[in-house]
Amino acid sequence: MxxxxxxxxxxxxxxxxxxxxxxxxxxxxxxxxxxxxxxxxxxxxxxxxxxxxxxxxxxxxxxxxxxxxxxxxxxPGSPDWNLRADLVGRAMRLVGDGVIERDGVTGLAERLGYSARHLHRQLIAELGVGPLALARARRAQIARTLIETTTLPFAEVAFAAGFNSIRQFNDTIREVFAATPSALRAKRRSTGSQVASGGGPGTITLRLAYREPFDAAALWAFLGARAVPHVEEVEGDTYRRTLRLPHGVGTVALTPAAGHVRADLTLADLRDLGTAVQRCRRLLDLDADPMAVDAALGADPVLGPLVADHPGLRVPGAVDGAEIAVRAVLGQQVSVAAARTIAGRLAEAYGEPALLDGHDGPAGARVFPSVDALAELTPAALPMPTSRATTLIALCTALADGDLVLDAGTDPEDAMAALQELPGIGPWTAGYIALRATGAPDVFLSGDLGVRRAAAHLGLPDSPRGLDEWANRWRPWRSYAVLHLWRSESDALSS
Known part of the structure; x- marks a missing residue:
């Protein structure tokens, strides 16, 4: 306790x-x-x-x-970890992303800017366990998922889940679930709940749980309006996209259902399963506590009617913070449609084919271009004004060199400050990147044209300074307030 x-x-x-x-x-x-x-x-x-x-x-x-x-x-995961920018909150997000499996406890501590000893001490003080125990629980969860939803041999399950040996895998499963891997698979098979592994090796179907309410229609509409050709698409109620993951590429199809989102994942390397799931959860904001958000914003006389129209509205996150940063720069001073078109041209020219099992992904899909590839370009090679191209290359260079990091462990305030030190990146771009790349729940885009237009329609101050002061009453959920304001503009245009 x-x-x-x-x-x-x-x-x-x-x-x-x-x-x-x-x-x-x-x-x-x-x-x-x-x-x-x-x-x-x-x-x-x-x-x-x-x-x-x-x-x-x-x-x-x-x-x-x-x-x-x-x-x-x-x-669903605890919303506390997404709310907190302190050491423990950032560490929990990075553990979920699989940093310990890839870089060890030392790598996790270095990413957070502390010694491994201090990190261990802080986690023990608050959670009662250290980073290795947290990583062990994550591996056990991934292993149980693979045992119950695929027919993979247990040796492959152990490897994909991050265990160093079959013995360690067997011992952990027995200790955590009081059952052998064979017993877990037999039990799930006897209930009829085992899902075939999709269309071939590396393809897995999972259920991503969330807390009600969940406004999937608004979230899918947001993602669909910004879907980058060759990388993303929305077809009916299914959102598909390619993924750049630590050990290879992947694709995912996400479809909302009662109480969960169905995720059909195809991975070049099953070691990326846990990371892919966590990034999809962050993209869809599935660990949020919508009742707490709606209760706070719904009590506001201005936002109350908007919350009533869209209970469970989520803040769209990101599967790759660097990708969102690049797309934010592409969207400077142009429409959403124009930014989408430019991003699609970059993806077609510089993105890698999503090769899985020797075949192209859906519709010849491509992975969004890496910052390393974009950093090597010249402004003349980019389909945009020279000033914006220069900003894009400077951003990609900072990301490629590691001078700027945008991942689950990034403090949003630090990210916004570092971004605004780059040429051509102001408060709007930095705020938008922080809102989506870090999943910060309390970022307010007072300079956003759509936010100001919606505010004016609601009788709120429409100057950035006045709107900023007004929005303080919506803390700590100002990111959700931004989504409600954007949504109100969209609803007004469609009515």
């Missing part, structure tokens, strides 16, 4: 089986040795037999195993 959790409140949540709190904490039962999500349908245990922990890794570290009925590791 950590000081951040109120045990009496958590127990009331568990008794009510409130699914809104799934992923925000787990409850562990001392009499059974099992930990569950708050909404687990099993009988609520006696208060004296319950302990509460902020993460599955913390419960595992205390000797509890995961419930195979409610699958607490499959719940």
């Amino acid at each position: 950590t000081a951040l959790l109120d045990p009496d409140f958590c127990y009331r949540v568990a008794r009510s089986r409130d699914a809104r709190f799934d992923g925000q904490f787990v409850l562990a039962v001392t009499s059974t040795g099992i930990y569950c999500r708050p909404s687990c349908p099993a009988m609520t245990p006696k208060r004296a037999n319950v302990r509460f922990y902020p993460t599955p890794a913390t419960a595992q570290g205390a000797g509890f195993r995961a419930c195979l009925r409610c699958l607490p590791d499959a719940a």
Whole structure:
């Protein structure tokens, strides 16, 4: 039990089986040795037999195993980690992205700018477990997913999940789930819930959980309006795109359904599964707490009607922060459609083909150009004014050299400050990049034309300074306020 959790409140949540709190904490039962999500349908245990922990890794570290009925590791992630820009919050986001599997604890600490010892001490103080335990829980979750949703041999499952050996894989599965890998697969197969591996090796279908409400239509409309040719497309209610991942390329098709988003992932390397899932979750803002956001903004007399029209509106994130930064510069002083066209031309000219299993991805798809490739270009080679081309190359050079990093561990305030040091990047561009690339919930784009136009229609100040002052009442959810203002403009134009 950590000081951040109120045990009496958590127990009331568990008794009510409130699914809104799934992923925000787990409850562990001392009499059974099992930990569950708050909404687990099993009988609520006696208060004296319950302990509460902020993460599955913390419960595992205390000797509890995961419930195979409610699958607490499959719940939406805690919104706290996206809200926080401190060391622990940034570390949790990077652990979810798989940094420890790729770079080790030392690499994670270096990325955060601290020593490994200090990082370990901070995580222990707040979560009760260190970075290795967090990474172990992540590997166990990925392994269970592969065991239950594919027919891959267990040796391949172990490798894809990040385990160093089959023995380590077997031991971890037994400790976390109190079952062997074979038993997990047999149980899932007997319930009929195992999904075939799509269209071939490396293709997996998963369910990405979210908290209700979820305005999928508004989110898909936003993504569709900005879909880059050759990289993204929206067809019906399915959004597809290519992915640049640490070990190779991939494609994903995301389709909203009741209580989850169906994700059909095709990966060149299955080691990228956990990273791909986490980045898709960030793209769709699936770990948000929409009830908390809507309650705060819905109480505002101006935003209240907008929230009522679009409950569960999400802030579109990114699968690649560098890509969003490039696209933001392309969008300077041009329309959304024009920026989309220019980005598509760059993707066609400089993006790599999405080769998977020796075949092109859907419709000859391409991966968005890397910053390394774009940094080598000259302004004359880019289809835009020289000043904007110079800005784009300077941005890509900073990203390629590592002087600027835009990933899950980036502090949004630091990102905005660093971006505005580059030539040609002002507050709007820096703010838009921070809003989408870092998933920051409290970025307000007072200089955005669409935001100012919507504000004027609602009778709010339309000058950047006046609107900035007004928007302080919407903290800490100003990013969501921006989306509601954009959405109101779109609704007004379509009516």
